[in-house]
Amino acid sequence: MSINVTNITKTYGTQKALNSVSFSIKTGEIVGFLGPNGAGKSTLMKILTTYLPTSEGKASVNGFEVSKDDFKVQKSVGYLPEHNPLYLDMYVREFLHFQAEIYKTSKSEIEKIIERTGLSPEANKKIQQLSKGYRQRVGIASALLHDPEVLILDEPTTGLDPNQLIEIRELIKSIGKEKTVLLSTHIMQEVEAICDRVIIINKGSIVLNKNLAELQSGQQQIVEVEFDYRVETVALQKLPNVTKIENPGGHFIYNIYFSTQKDMRSEVFDFAHDNGLKILQLHQKNTTLEKLFVELTSPQK
Template sequence: MSIEVQNISKTYGTQKALDSVSFSIKKGEIVGFLGPNGAGKSTLMKILTTYITADAGLAKVNGTDVLEDSKTVQKSVGYLPEHNPLYLDLYVREYLAFNADVYHVDKKRIEEVITLTGLTPESHKKLGQLSKGYRQRVGIATALLHDPEVLILDEPTTGLDPNQLVEIRELIKNIGKDKTVFLSTHIMQEVEAICDRVIIINNGKIVTDKKLTKLISEEQEQIIEVEFDKTISETILQTLPKLKTFAKAHDNVWELTFTSTNDMRPIVFDFAHANNLKTLQLNLKNKNLEQIFREKTKK
């Protein structure tokens, strides 16, 4: 396993940031780590990267205990923290050279990571002259300098514009072809585009840990949006078979949720006809990851 977490707990004063968290990540997976602010995401990432220690439990990276041999863990992990620490007065190559010395990495690796992260057009500039997107590229380049097997990225796309989002997303996907990537984000589209698997944490506890495709397919209730040509009473609507819930969206538009796995649109159409109604629209809707996230983390 690239990452193993067993019953990790961490408390700050009276606040329990992590409460017996357990999961494992196989080599080569790209895993999205989701949760509301304060759910414990950054705390767990800092434990895995040896920046802080857990109060209880066991954490391993590439088979090495983060407490017993932190130096070995640091060599095998590339880390981009939420607030990317940069020396803005340094030039790109100057900053990367400084970090290469820290990791005792051959200087030729600098040009390799500049090319890999698409920094070449801006590599002659000082960090303070770079856009937010290129500063994030520098942070990722720094995390990749020592060619780690595991990449841990905490909110890597925060504050980026749509074009920068796409660029960094593609960069992470390419990196994920050769490395294990564990990333936290609040951008659900990013997870859907990049990740193989989703772990959702809420109030310090794991509430979901599944392959993305399985999570979305399992959480799918059949939701049908229908617009009738005139008003219908809730009493009549409740006679629909296998109707779980219903809600009026606006005017004569209703959102109907069914427990059946069969397509219920023909049933709704026949129901309308039997009640002297016409269906002006009849659409099948699916839950997306954002809706699933809200349901899993609501108080």
Template sequence: MSITVQNITKTFGSQKALDNVSFTIDKGEVVGFLGPNGAGKSTMMRVLTTYYKADSGEASVNGFDVLDAAKDVQKSIGYLPEHNPLYLEMYVREYLAFNADVYRVDKSKIYDVIEQTGLSPESHKKIGQLSKGYRQRVGLAAALLHDPEVLILDEPTTGLDPNQLIEIRKLIREIGKEKTILLSTHIMKEVEAVCDRVIIINKGRLVADKKLEELREAEEQIIEVEFDYRVEEQLLHQLPNVSKVKNTGGFVYELTFSTSKDMRPAVFDFAHDNRLKTLQLSRKNKNLESLFTELTS
């Protein structure tokens, strides 16, 4: 396992930031660590990167315990914090050379990470002259300098405009072909765009840990239909994949289906077979965003 977390708890005063959290991440996975603001995401990142000591539980990165082998953990990780600590008066190459000295890596590696992160056109500039998107690239380049096995990215797209967002997501996907990545975010679309799997945390507790395909299979859709007269709910329960039937008034019914397949044709066929007139038929999906809202509300 690249990352193992077992029963981690962390409190700040009376507030429990992490409450008995456990998960594992295999080598080569790109995992989204998703939760609303204040859910405990950044705290978990700081435990894994050895900045915080957990009150209880165990965690390891690349086989190294975060407490007993903190230096080995730090060598195994490339970390991009939410607030990227850049020196704005330094030139891009100068800043990366400074980081190369810190990591004690050969200066030739600077050219590799500049190329890898698409920084070449801007590498002659001061960091303060760069757009937010390119500043994030500088942070990623610094995190990659020592060729870590694991990348931990805390809200890496915060504050980016739509074009910058697309570019950074593409870059993360490319890096994810070679590295294990744990990406913290509060945006489900971010996870859908980049990740293979999602871990959802709310109020310090893990509430879901699934592959994206598994979450999509759990998607539901709601169809609202109005017939020309009242129908027994028991009859409507004969529809395939229907999990809930609710009469919302008059001859209007809200039908919940446990499938992402469009069930409107099935409802229309049902009406035809039972000699009903369909006066109104509309569909709304309970998508991944809705599932996230349910799990964290």
């Protein structure tokens, strides 16, 4: 296992930030680490990168225990904190040279990393002149410079515009082909687009740890449709793969639940046509990771 966490507990005074957290991540996995603010995500990431000690429990990265082999852990981990620490008055290439000296990394690796992270057009600029997206690229380049086996990214796409987000997402996906990636984010679409597995933490405890493929195969498809006339639910139940019909408010709007991944909107459209009905609106409302997240981390939980 690249990362192994066993019964980790972290307390600050009387407050328990992490409560007996356990999970493992295999080599080559990209795992999304989700949770509301204050759930304990950053605390766990700091423990895995040796920035914080545990109160109880054990954690290892690449077989090195974080409490005993901190230097070996640091050499095998690339870390991008939530607040990307950069020297704004340094040039991009100058900053990476500085980082290479700290890691005792060959200077020849710098140009490779600049090219891989798409920094070539900006490499001769001062970091303070860069957009947020390019600053994040510099942070990721710095984390990759010593060729770590594990990459830990804390909110790497916060504040990026849609184009920048897509670019960083593609970069992370390419990195994940050869390295283990633990990715903390609040953007559910990001997790669905690039991660193999999702771990959700709430109030210091893990409430979900599943492969995305498993979650998606178990999703229910919901089609919301508004007709121009009232329809008996018994008629809608004749549609294929229907499991439930809802008619909220008793109006002409229906939520139709299907037990299939096939897009059933065309079937609903054909139903309306065959029965002389007009469709005023038609939406697919599949159960999403975002909805699951809300259910598992709502204040009542």
